[in-house]
Amino acid sequence: MRxxxxxxxxxxxxxxxxxxxxEQDDARFAELLPDTEVLWHVLHPVTAAxxxxxxxxxxxxxxxxxxxxxxxxxxxxxGIAVANMPGRNAQAVAETSLLLMLAALRRVVPFxxxxxxxxxxxxDRSLMGGELAGRTVGLLxxxxxxxxxxxxxxxxxxxxxxxxxxPRPEDPAWRxxxxxxxxxxxxxxxxxxxxxTRHLLDAGRLALLPEGAIxxxxxxxxxxxxxxxxxxxxxxxxxxxxxxxFEEEPVDAGNPLLALDNVVVxxxxxxxxxxxxxxxxxxxxxxxxxxxxxxxxxHRVR
Numbered sequence: 001m002r003x004x005x006x007x008x009x010x011x012x013x014x015x016x017x018x019x020x021x022x023e024q025d026d027a028r029f030a031e032l033l034p035d036t037e038v039l040w041h042v043l044h045p046v047t048a049a050x051x052x053x054x055x056x057x058x059x060x061x062x063x064x065x066x067x068x069x070x071x072x073x074x075x076x077x078x079g080i081a082v083a084n085m086p087g088r089n090a091q092a093v094a095e096t097s098l099l100l101m102l103a104a105l106r107r108v109v110p111f112x113x114x115x116x117x118x119x120x121x122x123x124d125r126s127l128m129g130g131e132l133a134g135r136t137v138g139l140l141x142x143x144x145x146x147x148x149x150x151x152x153x154x155x156x157x158x159x160x161x162x163x164x165x166x167p168r169p170e171d172p173a174w175r176x177x178x179x180x181x182x183x184x185x186x187x188x189x190x191x192x193x194x195x196x197t198r199h200l201l202d203a204g205r206l207a208l209l210p211e212g213a214i215x216x217x218x219x220x221x222x223x224x225x226x227x228x229x230x231x232x233x234x235x236x237x238x239x240x241x242x243x244x245x246f247e248e249e250p251v252d253a254g255n256p257l258l259a260l261d262n263v264v265v266x267x268x269x270x271x272x273x274x275x276x277x278x279x280x281x282x283x284x285x286x287x288x289x290x291x292x293x294x295x296x297x298x299h300r301v302r
Contacts, residue, residue, distance in 0.1 A: 001288055002056070004029075004036040006044055007063070009277070013285045033057075038291065040284050041070065043249065043268060048074035059291050062301075063280045064089055064271060066220060068193045072302050082302040083287055087144045088279040089271035094148035096270035097188050097218045100242025101137070103264040104214045105130045105186075107240075110261045133157030138175070138184030140200075141191040141219070142168070149188065158186075181208040186216065193220035203228035212239035218270040221246040230256045233263065244270040 001016055006029065008022040021028045023044040033054040039046065042063050048071050051057060060070055062084040075082050103109070106129035114120070137153050139146045139162040150160045150173075161175050161183060168174040177200075181187060187209060191197055201215070201224040209215070215238060217224055226247050232238040240262040246255065249268055257263050287297050 001037050001292060002035050003038045003040060003288060004032050005040045007040075007042045011281055013281070013288075016285065016288055038288055043069060045069045045071075046075075047071055051075065051078050051080060059083065059287065059297070061085075061284050061287055063284060066192055067301050068220065076302050081291075081297060081300060083297045083300045085280060085283040085299055088283060089276045090144040090148055092273040092276045093145045093190075093218050093270045094152065096244060096266070097145070097149050097190075097216055097242075098152050100216045100218070100244065100264055100266070101132060101186055101188065101214065104216070104240035104242045104262070105132065107262070109264055113261070132186075135159070135185040136161060136183050137186045137188065138162065138180040140177070140180075140187065140189045140223075142174075143190060145218075146188075146190040149190070178205070178208055181205055182210070184209060184213060186214045188216040189219045189223050191219055191223060193222055198222050199225040201225065201229075203231065206232045206238065209238065211237060214238065214240045214242070216242040218244040221249065226255075226257065230260070233257075233260055240264070244268055 003016050003018045005011060005018055005020040006023055007020065010020055011018055019032060021032055023042065030053060033050060035056065036054050037056050038059045038061060039057060040061050040063055046060055046069065051074055057080050059081045060075060062070065062082070065084050065086045067082060067084055070082055072082060107127045110127055132153065133156055136159045139150060139160065142162050142164040146162055150162065153160050161173050161180050163175050163177045163180045175183065199222065203225065206228055215224065215229065229241065233241060242264045243257065244266040245268050251267065258265060283298055290297055
């Protein structure tokens with residue numbers, strides 16, 4: 001079975017003919033598609049045109065959870081199965097969310113720049129940091145990532161609230177979205193991007209956050225209105241942000257968020273650990289074996 005791993009990484013599995021292609025190499029990707037039976041997809045969008053260049057394609061296997069970068073309707077029209085692997089990156093993303101909170105609170109970006117310039121002590125009073133212990137953290141989402149993160153935060157001493165699409169009145173930590181925002185010293189996003197969640201955190205909702213609050217996003221960039229976020233950060237209403245995702249990816253060097261020293265950024269790599277790759281490949285290889293046998297796929301989306 002010919003498998004195309006659309007990422008700059010080599011991998012071998014018994015019984016599978018795996019070729020890899022960087023997400024930046026569009027020409028090689030186009031050359032490899034005609035012989036591809038299974039596409040192991042990471043982030044680069046998979047379009048109807050890509051599928052038309054792959055007449056043997058039977059399965060698009062998302063290495064991760066979010067399938068917003070796959071044209072699901074086009075796949076269904078062409079009889080191409082789509083599967084993902086929820087939870088396999090949860091530990092890495094939860095840890096990275098915690099990392100971004102701490103980095104924003106402790107002003108790591110300006111301190112890093114000062115240290116590299118040899119400025120050292122004394123620190124400007126504006127760089128006074130804060131601690132997670134004693135703060136209220138609001139989580140948008142109640143899935144595996146949010147659950148793991150909740151445990152980490154409570155162990156540190158933070159109070160954790162969360163919101164989900166379906167109310168959970170039996171849990172005293174659950175809040176309606178706007179109530180959660182009003183209470184959150186830090187708000188962290190852990191929900192998928194859908195028509196309903198696009199720009200969920202717009203100017204009006206960001207204004208509900210307390211003065212000096214911090215926003216963290218390791219889910220999908222467009223859940224937050226970036227223009228509104230820039231304005232809230234520049235005005236001083238928000239104290240900082242930790243972002244692994246952006247509305248347009250890869251993020252352009254001219255994005256105004258990158259010019260703010262109260263913003264910590266990463267290039268959509270919260271999931272990127274050796275352990276996550278091991279879990280990804282285990283599921284992806286198993287689904288290839290199931291496809292070959294004609295068995296049901298794990299975590300089939302379409």
